[in-house]
Amino acid sequence: MLSTMLLPLLLFLTLPVIFLFFQLFRTFKKPPLPPGPKGLPIIGNLHQFDNSILFLQLWQLSKKYGPIFSLQLGLRPAIVISSAKLAKEVLKNHDIVFSGRPKVLGQQKLSYNGLEIAFSPYNEQWRKIRKICVVHIFSSNRVSTFASIRKFEVKQIKKKISEHASSSDVTNLSELFISLSSSIICRIAFGRSYEEEGSERSKFHVLLNELQALMGTFFVSDYIPFMGWIDKLKGLHARLERNFNEFDKFYQEVIDEHMDPNRQHAEEQDMVDVLLQLKNDRSVAIDLTYDHIKAVLMVRCLNSYFL
Numbered sequence: 001m002l003s004t005m006l007l008p009l010l011l012f013l014t015l016p017v018i019f020l021f022f023q024l025f026r027t028f029k030k031p032p033l034p035p036g037p038k039g040l041p042i043i044g045n046l047h048q049f050d051n052s053i054l055f056l057q058l059w060q061l062s063k064k065y066g067p068i069f070s071l072q073l074g075l076r077p078a079i080v081i082s083s084a085k086l087a088k089e090v091l092k093n094h095d096i097v098f099s100g101r102p103k104v105l106g107q108q109k110l111s112y113n114g115l116e117i118a119f120s121p122y123n124e125q126w127r128k129i130r131k132i133c134v135v136h137i138f139s140s141n142r143v144s145t146f147a148s149i150r151k152f153e154v155k156q157i158k159k160k161i162s163e164h165a166s167s168s169d170v171t172n173l174s175e176l177f178i179s180l181s182s183s184i185i186c187r188i189a190f191g192r193s194y195e196e197e198g199s200e201r202s203k204f205h206v207l208l209n210e211l212q213a214l215m216g217t218f219f220v221s222d223y224i225p226f227m228g229w230i231d232k233l234k235g236l237h238a239r240l241e242r243n244f245n246e247f248d249k250f251y252q253e254v255i256d257e258h259m260d261p262n263r264q265h266a267e268e269q270d271m272v273d274v275l276l277q278l279k280n281d282r283s284v285a286i287d288l289t290y291d292h293i294k295a296v297l298m299v300r301c302l303n304s305y306f307l
Contacts, residue, residue: 033077036070037061042224044072051216058082074223076102096122105219105231109240110211110247115295118302128286133296136274136284145268146188153183153193189300190254191270207250208301210243215302247301251294271300 039045049057058080061069067083081087090098099122107119114120117130136142157180164171183193194204219236221228231237257263258272275296279288
């Protein structure tokens with residue numbers, strides 16, 4: 001209630017300062033940009049988009065402004081490419097030039113400041129982490145060792161479908177296939193599945209749902225840095241910190257389980273086993289830390305959600 005009352009007051013007090021800043025900002029010479037829709041002061045084109053239909057809105061704009069057009073997302077300029085020819089120029093012919101990505105608060109926090117390969121900027125560290133993943137985790141030889149896991153989980157899904165058919169129950173194939181993907185990825189990454197473990201399953205999926213939500217949450221500070229206080233008033237910073245700490249605790253528990261000398265080892269090494277071995281052997285070009293391992297696991301957690 002207090003934050004609701006304070007927000008209009010703070011906006012009223014800061015509007016003159018914001019307007020003055022914008023007027024000064026406009027006086028600086030900007031590089032020429034492709035044509036695009038006109039936006040409002042400060043917020044640019046942010047108010048014109050809806051994340052749920054963003055692809056349709058960008059398609060409609062491409063019909064009006066052509067295969068390349070510009071947007072102003074708060075204080076961040078953006079260029080939209082919508083033709084195969086230009087996409088090839090950007091993604092293939094000039095991929096290194098365009099391989100960087102802007103730092104977004106939620107992604108940076110949950111990925112341990114970009115220590116993995118999905119949200120890291122293109123730099124020497126990214127190349128080293130990518131090499132570790134390609135050579136030691138995603139290689140064809142490594143993937144083939146998990147064939148027994150995939151076969152077992154597919155067999156379990158077929159068994160469930162058969163049981164539903166025998167009892168004339170309705171089978172939700174979408175849920176079953178999501179469960180299948182999640183089980184396979186979790187067993188490959190963590191050495192265990194969280195699909196049949198009662199409260200553990202519930203806790204794990206609550207964390208995953210929150211992780212996915214925060215990855216796509218709109219933070220004002222990402223586009224208008226000097227208005228980042230709005231995120232704090234809305235409780236987004238506390239929510240982000242809470243999810244990060246809960247997942248960090250989860251990752252650490254997984255690592256501790258794998259470091260237990262009395263742990264019963266499976267026939268195949270999972271992802272944590274491989275990363276811990278590389279860390280202990282110091283056989284890679286980067287000094288792997290537990291944060292590196294946790295960041296890579298975070299990417300696998302997202303995969304288990306989206307797949």
